[in-house]
Amino acid sequence: MHLLVIGAAGMVGRKFIEKLATTGALGGKAIAKATLTDVVAPSAPAGAPFACACSANDLSAPGVAETLVAGRPDTIVHLAAIVSGEAEADFEKGYRINLDGTQRLFEAIRAVGDGYRPRLVFTSSIAVFGAPFPDKIGDTFFHTPLTSYGTQKAIGELLLADYSRRGFFDGVAIRLPTIVVRPGKPNKAASGFFSGILREPLAGQEAILPVADDVRHWVASPRAAVHFLEHAAGLDTDGLGARRNLTMPGLSVTVGEMIAALGRVAGPKAVSLIRREPDPVIVKIVAGWPRNFDPERALSLGFKAEPDMDTIIRAHIEDELGGKIGG
Amino acid sequence: MHLLVIGAAGMVGRKFIEKLATTGALGGKAIAKATLTDVVAPSAPAGAPFACACSANDLSAPGVAETLVAGRPDTIVHLAAIVSGEAEADFEKGYRINLDGTQRLFEAIRAVGDGYRPRLVFTSSIAVFGAPFPDKIGDTFFHTPLTSYGTQKAIGELLLADYSRRGFFDGVAIRLPTIVVRPGKPNKAASGFFSGILREPLAGQEAILPVADDVRHWVASPRAAVHFLEHAAGLDTDGLGARRNLTMPGLSVTVGEMIAALGRVAGPKAVSLIRREPDPVIVKIVAGWPRNFDPERALSLGFKAEPDMDTIIRAHIEDELGGKIGG
Numbered sequence: 001m002h003l004l005v006i007g008a009a010g011m012v013g014r015k016f017i018e019k020l021a022t023t024g025a026l027g028g029k030a031i032a033k034a035t036l037t038d039v040v041a042p043s044a045p046a047g048a049p050f051a052c053a054c055s056a057n058d059l060s061a062p063g064v065a066e067t068l069v070a071g072r073p074d075t076i077v078h079l080a081a082i083v084s085g086e087a088e089a090d091f092e093k094g095y096r097i098n099l100d101g102t103q104r105l106f107e108a109i110r111a112v113g114d115g116y117r118p119r120l121v122f123t124s125s126i127a128v129f130g131a132p133f134p135d136k137i138g139d140t141f142f143h144t145p146l147t148s149y150g151t152q153k154a155i156g157e158l159l160l161a162d163y164s165r166r167g168f169f170d171g172v173a174i175r176l177p178t179i180v181v182r183p184g185k186p187n188k189a190a191s192g193f194f195s196g197i198l199r200e201p202l203a204g205q206e207a208i209l210p211v212a213d214d215v216r217h218w219v220a221s222p223r224a225a226v227h228f229l230e231h232a233a234g235l236d237t238d239g240l241g242a243r244r245n246l247t248m249p250g251l252s253v254t255v256g257e258m259i260a261a262l263g264r265v266a267g268p269k270a271v272s273l274i275r276r277e278p279d280p281v282i283v284k285i286v287a288g289w290p291r292n293f294d295p296e297r298a299l300s301l302g303f304k305a306e307p308d309m310d311t312i313i314r315a316h317i318e319d320e321l322g323g324k325i326g327g
Numbered sequence: 328m329h330l331l332v333i334g335a336a337g338m339v340g341r342k343f344i345e346k347l348a349t350t351g352a353l354g355g356k357a358i359a360k361a362t363l364t365d366v367v368a369p370s371a372p373a374g375a376p377f378a379c380a381c382s383a384n385d386l387s388a389p390g391v392a393e394t395l396v397a398g399r400p401d402t403i404v405h406l407a408a409i410v411s412g413e414a415e416a417d418f419e420k421g422y423r424i425n426l427d428g429t430q431r432l433f434e435a436i437r438a439v440g441d442g443y444r445p446r447l448v449f450t451s452s453i454a455v456f457g458a459p460f461p462d463k464i465g466d467t468f469f470h471t472p473l474t475s476y477g478t479q480k481a482i483g484e485l486l487l488a489d490y491s492r493r494g495f496f497d498g499v500a501i502r503l504p505t506i507v508v509r510p511g512k513p514n515k516a517a518s519g520f521f522s523g524i525l526r527e528p529l530a531g532q533e534a535i536l537p538v539a540d541d542v543r544h545w546v547a548s549p550r551a552a553v554h555f556l557e558h559a560a561g562l563d564t565d566g567l568g569a570r571r572n573l574t575m576p577g578l579s580v581t582v583g584e585m586i587a588a589l590g591r592v593a594g595p596k597a598v599s600l601i602r603r604e605p606d607p608v609i610v611k612i613v614a615g616w617p618r619n620f621d622p623e624r625a626l627s628l629g630f631k632a633e634p635d636m637d638t639i640i641r642a643h644i645e646d647e648l649g650g651k652i653g654g
Binding site: 091130139140141142143144145146148151154155158159161162165166242243 | 418457466467468469470471472473475478481482485486488489492493569570
């Protein structure tokens with residue numbers, strides 16, 4: 001089986017590839033070859049039992065998508081995107097990468113013809129939804145994104161459903177929750193603090209909390225994100241019908257509950273490293289974000305997320321800190 | 328006030344322009360000039376109290392949208408589209424006209440800059456919805472189009488909302504019901520019979536009914552469509568917030584109820600001209616169409632449709648048959 005991963009150098013992409021390197025398979029099929037690409041060349045995972053071809057590419061440039069699908073990959077995982085904040089700051093860049101890039105990929109697959117019909121997994125986002133919301137957002141709630149990023153993801157979902165319906169590929173879009181705990185340095189995403197208030201104290205460092213403790217959000221771990229991708233790649237799509245865009249399961253949790261879990265797992269010293277410094281800009285942005293879902297369909301299709309925050313924090317300690325709390 | 332109408336040669340476009348020729352105003356402002364365009368040059372309406380510039384244009388061709396908006400029209404009404412059946416039969420043409428054409432128009436408006444922010448009215452469709460449905464489709468039901476046409480309209484809605492949110496124009500999208508009674512010759516649209524079973528008997532001619540009498544659908548008259556456009560052009564958009572895509576009101580009616588109304592208005596002889604000839608292809612297509620809506624938002628914003636089928640039939644007799652039932 002030939003796998004193509006676009007956006008393979010990002011956090012979720014890297015973890016996905018590393019997992020595949022340990023299992024050697026995806027969707028029940030052994031991987032013979034993986035083509036990994038991103039705007040910067042991804043690294044091949046250590047010890048992978050399959051061949052890796054890594055390259056740097058801009059999916060939105062003419063001809064790139066055609067070259068990537070020329071080898072007729074059996075499964076295509078499309079993770080490449082400009083993040084929310086950047087797509088809002090640079091309107092043209094966001095549409096070029098997130099919309100044109102996705103359209104070019106879909107069109108390149110269609111142009112192959114000749115019965116070629118790969119499985120395509122596309123990472124969408126809960127940013128396709130915009131406030132005001134019901135208490136729990138169900139599977140038939142409408143999409144009124146409040147950002148250009150969410151708009152671009154919602155359009156990608158519509159195109160994926162239509163191209164799948166027409167038989168050009170066999171698509172599944174998965175709307176990822178906010179991923180917590182993201183490893184690495186703090187970034188400038190407005191959602192960054194959800195990871196920061198756990199990651200920094202677990203490493204013995206101070207973290208800033210810019211919103212109130214009662215702010216509720218929808219989160220899942222990097223491990224869950226990798227599972228979503230693996231499960232979507234192997235999913236029996238006959239059961240999906242025309243509705244190929246799925247809200248992934250997650251955990252609806254308040255900031256206060258996240259901090260309480262940190263206390264249970266890492267003790268009061270870790271909690272004391274969180275400094276409350278309200279930021280009205282972030283408070284306003286976060287107020288428009290989804291808080292809770294009822295992802296019935298994804299659950300019935302076998303997608304799974306963590307049952308509680310303690311599990312998410314322990315996974316981070318195992319995966320990123322070698323099992324040891326710092327500080 | 329300078330008005331630009333794109334798709335002005337279609338049935339709804341023509342009726343809209345003819346109405347404006349009698350009122351001389353739109354959204355409470357006198358029309359000084361109307362630029363009317365379509366793939367074939369529209370005709371200027373007789374006796375209009377404003378200047379008309381009519382031209383043939385393909386909105387999807389490079390540079391056309393830029394030329395159309397160069398005169399900085401205050402209000403733009405975008406009706407141009409390849410219809411559902413053709414967009415399904417010709418995938419590339421549908422995306423080129425319905426998606427690329429719309430994107431080119433939106434981008435041309437954005438490119439003007441310099442504080443230019445016209446009112447933009449876009450005709451969407453109930454084809455953005457796909458079965459299975461609830462009994463009544465509410466304003467927050469999701470979009471899962473089952474045709475490429477519906478996909479293209481749903482994407483147009485998302486772009487309209489994002490470009491409006493960013494301040495590039497002040498957009499309103501109106502999802503039209505199936506328009507009944509369409510004047511003119513029978514066309515090949517799968518929905519054509521909804522008009523045909525009324526129009527043909529009212530003109531003394533035989534009509535074919537390809538579905539069962541209990542088929543329910545969502546309809547409004549050409550008069551209502553013109554009112555929707557006028558009302559959308561003058562709407563106070565402050566009340567819309569970020570949700571600029573509106574399901575228009577209509578009448579949920581069965582084929583049997585339509586025929587009963589025909590009998591009340593035109594007598595049993597008209598009804599006897601309807602020949603039942605079930606067509607499994609049309610039966611299947613129609614089964615995926617919306618049947619009923621709860622268009623609360625549009626109603627609260629002052630959009631109005633006909634209260635009953637008799638009114639719709641009488642309007643057709645007045646507007647198209649000079650008040651006289653034929654045959």
